[in-house]
Amino acid sequence: MSVVTEYDFIVVGAGSAGCVLANRLSEDGRFSVAVLEAGPRDRNPWIHLPIGYGKTMWDPSVNWQFYTEPESGMADRKIYWPRGRVLGGSSSINGLIVIRGQAEDYDRWQKQGNPGWGWRDVLPYFRKLENNPAFADDQLHGSHGPLHISSIPKTDRIIESVIAAAERCGVPRTADFNGTTQEGVGYYQLSTHNGWRASAAVAYLRPARKRPNLTILTGARTTRILFEKKRAIGVDYQQGGRSHSLRARRGVVLSAGALQSPQLLMLSGIGPAAHLRDHDIPLVHDLPGVGQNLQDHLQIRLYYRCNQPITTNDALNSLSGRVKMGLEWLLHRSGPLAIGINQGGLFTRVLPESTTPDIQFHIATLSADMAGGKVHDFPGMTLSVCQLRPESTGTITLASADPLQPPRIVANYLSTENDRRCMVAAVKFARRLANTQPLSDLIAAEVAPGAEHTTDDSLLAFVRKNGGTIFHPAGTCRMGPAHDERSVVDPRLHVNGVDNLWVVDCSIMPTLVSGNTNIPTIMIAEKAAALIQEDIDTKQTSRQ
Secondary structure (H helix, E strand, O other), X not given: OOOOEEEEEEEEOOOHHHHHHHHHHHOOOOOOEEEEOOXXXXXXXXXXXXXXXXXXXXXXXXXXXEEOOOEHHHOOEOOEEOOEOOOOHHHHOOOOEOOOOOHHHHHHHHHOXXXXXXXXXHHHHHHHHEEOHHHOOOXXXXXXXXXXXXXXXXXXXXXXXXXXXXXXXXXOEOOOOOOOOOOEEEEOEEOEEOOEEOOHHHHHHHHHOOOOXXXXXXXXXXXXXXXXXXXXXXXXXXXXXXXXXXXXXXEEEEOOHHHHHHHHHHHOOEEOHHXXXXXXXXXXXXXXXXXXXXXXXXXXXXXXXXXXXXXXXXXXXXXXXXXXXXXXXXXXXXXXXXXXXXXXXXXXXXXXXXXXXXXXXXXXXXXXXXXXXXXXXXXXXXXXXXXXXXXXXXXXXXXXXXOOOOOEEEOOOOOOHHHXXXXXXXXXXXXXXXXXXXXXXXXXXXXXXXXXXXXXXXHHHHHHHHXXXXXXXXXXXXXXXOOOOOOOEOXXXXXXXXXXXXXXXXXXXXXXXXXXXXXXXXXXXHHHHHHHHHHHHHHHHHHO
């Protein structure tokens, strides 16, 4: 073992949440902070080019490349779950879409026993993170935050046709899915700046990197949290084939994500006692909720052959098209390379009992058999739709006591009747949209599901055989009142039953937000940084 080094705070994981914490906890110079990232620095050029996530989606150098167990509700398939393994975490490889979710999501958290997490409480932190010039004068948005947010500068014929068709289907056009209401159809805003990806690493770590009180360790795989009785005092980690330890004077913050934060808790002796006993892991604290309550947005992709060469498929499949795209980016920092894949969005209701949108579309001007796959050799577009508030919950458990082995992931997709109803209704709405002018005027044929799928049973079978994640796992270190045994952290994000240990990432969500999870995760970390510093100040005051 190497010589132990001591810091005030140790942050495990330099993803969307960890980058925020590293910045904010070191900001005023009072605390020394070490942040540990298992992956490399974010030097891969495909990370920074917005369209590049088609490459990083399958790159093991920056991607954990997890798989679920065979899913009984998904034709016994193992579902691929990409997660970022690089500075910036999944914010370095995601689709860049800026969605907060619905105000009702956060009010629901508060009603579930989490004071301080209602919409009015979290809105200031959404504004704090945001540098959004398009809505600089809007009281719901921020214009001075570290994270640059951009509007798509040019309209697209396919997206405009989708918008017009949606309006005919009763969905209003919107300029802001993060405004007073989420329901609507329009262009997404993206976490980009001047044609480059604005990851959490770029927004938060880059400006803090030279601070003398901040240490960033890459290639550093945390293997265990260290305890004295029930007080977290540091971590063990591996780097360069050697084992090391760090000590924490103030505490340890887990920001390893919805899959690995619960895994690290269990490896360290915090979790369901019987499960830890099965793996011969000494118990620090019996916490049954660790790894439970796993939620994810299940997506199904409908793709269409267009009757005109106006799609990104056409540009990517021709030399002249690729040259044009390259020149647009090089000369103007614009065009498909600067935008990514999904330009258009749509939020609406398909279940009669829903009072707010229950499905979301990611509308792409290209088509491929899978996310990040090779585009088809014909003009194509994709309508990808997911259920926003699934009832199905799964689990993260240990496959092994070996910290270098991946956890066992069971998503348990489509395990409730409501989820099955919603996904079938979502596919039906997508088809209705595609069959409505002016979008229908651009479509030559539905390639998938295809004309043979006509009944609800057939459509459900199509979803089971072809559906996959939209990359939003959450909920596995559930936030809630300490007396609730399902809760892992309290509303101040302390791990229940132990001291000097916090979890700060999307795993703390009691219920999944209605939309993409990256911006909510950054908000959680902004709020958590303030809470942690308040806790430290309170402790110091009480000792005086």
